[in-house]
Amino acid sequence: MIVTAGGIGADHDAVRRNWPARLGSAPKRMITGVPAHVDGRMLAITEGAGGRVVNRDRMWHYTEGIQNWDPVWDRHGIRILPGPSSLWLDARGTRFPAPNFPGFDTLGTLGAIGATGYDYSWLLLTQRIIEKEFALSGSEQNPDLTGKDTRLMLARVRAGAPGPVEAFKRDGVDFVVADTLAELVEGMNKLTDEPLLDLAHIERQVVARDREMDNPFTKDLQVMAIHNARRTLGDRIARTAVPHKILDPKAGPLIAVRLNILTRKTLGGLQTDLSGRVLGGDGAPIDGLYAAGEVAGFGGGGVHGYRSLEGTFLGGCLFSGRAAGRAAAAQAG
Ligand SMILES: Cc1cc2nc3c(=O)[nH]c(=O)nc-3n(C[C@H](O)[C@H](O)[C@H](O)COP(=O)(O)OP(=O)(O)OC[C@H]3O[C@@H](n4cnc5c(N)ncnc54)[C@H](O)[C@@H]3O)c2cc1C
The missing domain is CATH 3.50.50.60 (FAD/NAD(P)-binding domain)
Structure with a gap:
């Protein structure tokens, strides 16, 4: 047997x-x-x-889980495979320290989230970032790859987010979309049992990160990683958004995603x-x-x-x- x-x-x-x-x-x-x-x-x-x-x-569990709005099984979650540009905040809205950047170190970030005493975290990003940097795990989320559909596959490099990503942004319960940071944080606080997020605290960090976009000698390790990723042709074309300020209205609207722990491998x-x-x-x-x-x-x-x-x-x-x-x-x- x-x-x-x-x-x-x-x-x-x-x-x-x-x-x-x-x-x-x-x-x-x-x-x-x-x-x-x-x-x-x-x-x-x-x-x-x-x-x-x-x-x-x-075990190997992912930190970037979102609840499937169209579930195939009970409590079905999907993993986001994020590119490097989103700001990653803990449940209280504090940016995780290096090297806990999106897509860097699953087990390391799982430990960092565990140490906060909460079982979720947040990605804060722009429309421009979601269009280039969000991929979803799972065969039903990648009809271009599973169906070997070249036309659909080209949508990954065209403007706009791929269909399955847009569907999550529209219908997913973990997504908040807003034109201003104040509205965004208000929406984020509504998604959790306790309103733990403080607008001023988040704004300070977003502004500090955005300031580094003007600094060619930045020592912000995440911003350095974004520039570094764009040195690779594949990442430049399909995985990493053109560096921009999160608060640039032309890059909006603003998006927040509540990330859940997603069970996966034994x-x-x-x-x-x-x-x-x-x-x-x-x-x-x-x-x-x-x-x-x-x-x-x-x-x-x-x-x-x-x-x-x-x-x-x-x-x-x-x-x-x-x-x-x-x-x-x-x-x-
Ligand atoms: C969404 C998703 C994405 C993944 N992506 C990747 C990836 O990109 N790369 C990678 O390397 N791995 C990936 N994995 C992990 C990989 O798919 C699994 O590690 C692998 O499929 C495990 O193979 P397995 O045959 O051991 O078990 P399974 O594929 O889980 O198969 C177990 C089988 O046993 C049957 N079974 C269970 N219990 C019983 C029972 N009591 N009686 C009779 N039959 C039973 C089930 O019906 C099933 O057919 C992914 C997994 C998921 C869910």
Whole structure:
């Protein structure tokens, strides 16, 4: 038997139970970035049958989750893959320190958000930024790529935000759009249980950031990163907005997005040997029992390590599946 039932991300209680202390307190509220079947049920059943589970606290959850206005599963969240220009603020409206900039360090920012004692944060940006810098994760959010539609794909470099991004801006419950900063902050405060945001505090930081747009020798690390990103042709064309002031009315309207913690990947799981055989509590393989993919922590702890590069998770699942399949076939003769 080969267990390939996936991780635990749809079971928020299991995620909270396994939450590592190094990432602060577990979020009270999360949204779900995996289908409902990713509930860890087979993991528990296999553990009950004697399998050993290792590295339970290794998980990979995204910090830029937004509630899907058109959900496919319960509490369905979508991840924004943001470019570098939005201002990232904590629940009290204070800018996160370097290097917690959009798209830089998922696990690092997850820890920084955990340390605030709140389970959400904010991106503050302009229409000009959303048009160039917001991409959404998930096949249904990328009909151009999944449908291999070149005409739709060209929309990514044309003026205006891609259709799915505009739809979120219009219908997503985490979005606030306004012409002035005062209206924006008022709208942001209405989205949360407590009105924690102070206009003057936010305005001071936006003005300070905007001032650096006039300074060719700026030491604002995020502004330096924006200029740096634009040195790469691909990023310049399709991923990084022309540097501008957030309060420039020509770049507006202003946009704020409440970011939720979005569950995604399970990096711990059933411990196996290199043939995908599940190991028992005594470290010996359990006869005839194999595991592969996310339920096996991509083969017993993460083939690419805890801070794996984004997008390298699937490869470990396929590789461990091949190893387990070959070994099981050889055993079956
Ligand atoms: C939106 C999204 C985007 C992602 N993007 C990337 C990416 O860009 N790059 C990357 O590397 N990875 C990405 N991942 C992660 C990657 O897709 C997963 O790590 C990978 O699919 C896990 O493969 P798996 O076969 O182990 O588990 P799954 O793909 O979860 O498959 C598990 C299967 O087991 C079945 N199952 C579960 N429980 C039972 C049961 N009790 N009985 C019978 N069947 C059961 C399920 O129906 C399912 O078919 C993404 C994941 C999501 C959700």
